[in-house]
Amino acid sequence: MARIFITGSSDGLGSTVANRLISRGHRVVLHARNAQRASDATAACPKAETVVTGDLSSISETKKLAEDVNKLGAFDVVIHNAGLYRGPYRETVDGIPALAAVNTLAPYILTCLIKHPKRLVFVSSDMHQSGDDSLEDILWQRRGEKEYNDVKAYRASKVHNVIFAKAFGRRWPDVKSNSLDPGWLPTKMGGAHASGDVEAAVATYVMLAEGEEKDAQRSGIYYNPGPIEGKAQAGCDDEDKQERLLSICAEFTGVQVPE
Template sequence: MPRTIVVTGASSGVGRAAAEQFAAQGDHVVVVGRNPDRLAGAVDAVRAAGDGREPGRFQADFEKLDDVRALAAHLLDTYETIDVLANNAGGMVERYRRTVDGFEATMQGNHLAPFLLTSLLRERLRGGRVVNTSSAAHRAGDPDPHDFAGAPGSYRSFPAYGVTKSANILFAQEAARRWPEVLSVSFHPGVVRTNFGAGKAVRFLYRYAPFLVSPEKAGGLLVWLANADALVDGGYYVGHRATKPSVDPARAADLWDASAKAVRV
């Protein structure tokens, strides 16, 4: 029986490449994205990769927690089991922006929204796994569990992004401790050739630098993590190897409790 795989951020880049590869191996893929035109294109590509099998789809903006709750409700109503949740949606915000929910946009889109989604889907994920797309950029900073709103005057896009990538790793570590029935990992996909980034200089880097990884290769790593046996629960993967990240594991429990309070779950 085909597995059910939910991929957020699946309308472009790593998520779309992974969604196509999941479909090609016979999985039923649910494609989640924010932009309706890119989402439609991704659905077409995933359908083609799956020899015409119709994927699921849902449009959601993770800067709106109501969208995340609507996505979770749709998935709970539609699927008895979710075998893999790929928390891949995220991005880098060029200038400080506060969401309608009151949080800094990078922190909400990259950490609080996937935290909420995964928490709401926990029972459907029993016996399955969660794969969180993090980054080597996590070295840029540690999350402050007591401040998810930040301040406009001190905001810098790359450090803010790095803080959220640390949060992704800490979330996977703490999920492994609290939810032993769900395998949780995070990974660094490499510096991927996409339209990712904030500002012209960063976008130029992510499109043209010679050392970049293709979305297909990075998506392949996500698929490997969704398939592989004997993974380290809570592990942070660089390539096919669990690697020690530059995070303070003592922060994981506080971050979890603060995140649960922030999103009311």
């Protein structure tokens, strides 16, 4: 059985996936933003191994979270599930929008600093198909609050998640690294009127986390709910673009991609 770390698992889909994986015999470590959310996470998923805390909108807290995860020992799987969507511009202590910090920088930092697992799962979205893949001003430093648009920022960040899966899968051939679209689900993020199938989404997480099916033994693949292999935005396969995104993140965070 696998040992799995899931970011953003105090409630919603992350908690649902954690409970499902535990019911299948796996050991799961949860993540919450703060102590109160950690208490919520434990209540929602009482059979989890433990909960680690850290605010992913802070670079320093995200680095500390990686240290705390490593202190727990080796993991077979890391699932980058945490994410922000709609909302006003909220500047972090690092001077960028919280959405960019949580959706783009946090999975980069954690992937670089947590000891290599066997499998990486990056949660993207079908909305990445209409996202900006130019990698221009990905942290909104030039455009700032005046030009900030939460939907545009979200779509672009989901492009980054697909690129990360492909880039790390190419860089680290011993790690199976893939991305998934969970669909438009009736969660806190998706809203009550969402029409997606939670069971189809959970099945995709489980397949990639367990790594037993043939599809899960590949790398750099983007999956739709089902699990069904999807077709990511074409630019995500551009290796120069992949390297550029890694370089932008490394420069801003001070965290380099290990070999």
